[in-house]
Amino acid sequence: MQFSKTILKALLVASTLGMSFSASAEEETFDIKSCPTPDTGLNTVEYIQQELMGVCLHTPDKFEIVIYEMGLCPGNENPIKNSGASFDTSKCIKSMVSENGFKVDLAPGNNSEKTAALPQAETRPPSDTYNRAYIILSKDIKLKGSYTFKDGTVCVSTQGEFEDGYKYGKPDCTPGAIAQDHFDDLNDMGDGRTWSGYMEATPMPTGGSVEALLVKADNTVAQKKEDVKKLVGLFKTAANAPVVITDNTSGLEMVLEVSVNEQGKGGSYMLQTNGNVLEGFGSAPFKPRFSTF
Numbered sequence: 001m002q003f004s005k006t007i008l009k010a011l012l013v014a015s016t017l018g019m020s021f022s023a024s025a026e027e028e029t030f031d032i033k034s035c036p037t038p039d040t041g042l043n044t045v046e047y048i049q050q051e052l053m054g055v056c057l058h059t060p061d062k063f064e065i066v067i068y069e070m071g072l073c074p075g076n077e078n079p080i081k082n083s084g085a086s087f088d089t090s091k092c093i094k095s096m097v098s099e100n101g102f103k104v105d106l107a108p109g110n111n112s113e114k115t116a117a118l119p120q121a122e123t124r125p126p127s128d129t130y131n132r133a134y135i136i137l138s139k140d141i142k143l144k145g146s147y148t149f150k151d152g153t154v155c156v157s158t159q160g161e162f163e164d165g166y167k168y169g170k171p172d173c174t175p176g177a178i179a180q181d182h183f184d185d186l187n188d189m190g191d192g193r194t195w196s197g198y199m200e201a202t203p204m205p206t207g208g209s210v211e212a213l214l215v216k217a218d219n220t221v222a223q224k225k226e227d228v229k230k231l232v233g234l235f236k237t238a239a240n241a242p243v244v245i246t247d248n249t250s251g252l253e254m255v256l257e258v259s260v261n262e263q264g265k266g267g268s269y270m271l272q273t274n275g276n277v278l279e280g281f282g283s284a285p286f287k288p289r290f291s292t293f
Contacts, residue, residue, distance in 0.1 A: 032056060046276065059107070061107060063258045065104060068097070068101050069135070073093075073133070076131060079132075095252060133235045138231070139187055145157050157182050158171070158172045170182070197222045215228070215232055
């Protein structure tokens with residue numbers, strides 16, 4: 001499988017909104033393990049290729065996205081209609097809107113926690129029970145990262161591009177190489193043969209499910225790759241764990257996480273190997289988390 005298509009299938013979006021989620025058994029599962037850490041002694045290309053099926057997740061040095069809108073949807077309201085045929089948030093509550101986009105690096109500086117808090121809404125959402133949340137992002141993601149192997153080889157990111165124009169992180173494993181920014185284009189959710197702008201609800205290993213849609217600049221559904229300007233991520237809660245806003249709730253905060261956690265799970269920087277070489281770097285799911293106060 002071409003590296004670019006693996007990233008596209010992984011997508012940018014993830015689903016751990018600080019709560020449990022549910023998903024039906026027939027839905028596709030995103031199940032990629034975190035990359036081995038140096039203390040395990042398993043940080044080799046051979047291990048990743050053979051035991052992790054050639055892909056794993058790592059903590060990035062940079063994960064810069066542009067957010068245009070976030071919101072909550074009450075009850076059973078789903079703004080993605082008819083399997084991606086349309087997108088309508090008129091019955092949802094917008095918690096953040098930025099016409100020009102709010103740029104944020106989810107992996108700031110040397111911050112070991114690698115989290116980034118977003119601006120709080122001017123007012124809290126109305127008291128209600130919300131079973132879905134959505135986020136609208138730019139399709140372009142700026143990344144940077146590296147990975148150190150057991151033999152001491154350090155591979156860093158540079159900008160790579162395939163013949164079809166799709167951008168990805170090309171590894172440079174020469175001694176002394178310095179990591180450079182690179183971009184990912186999320187403009188296709190197809191299988192590499194047929195273009196698609198929609199991904200059905202997909203369970204995630206950290207819990208929950210996510211649905212995704214590619215849209216134009218005006219948030220209408222994209223009909224071809226050239227139309228794509230933004231990415232919509234839609235998160236569905238489990239029936240027993242919705243976001244509940246009451247009259248006693250003062251506000252709602254959302255934090256986005258991209259690092260491997262203390263349990264060695266998660267991470268939003270994908271590595272892919274091919275045979276005995278590191279083939280590429282790319283974006284993978286981050287973790288939105290809501291908290292009320």
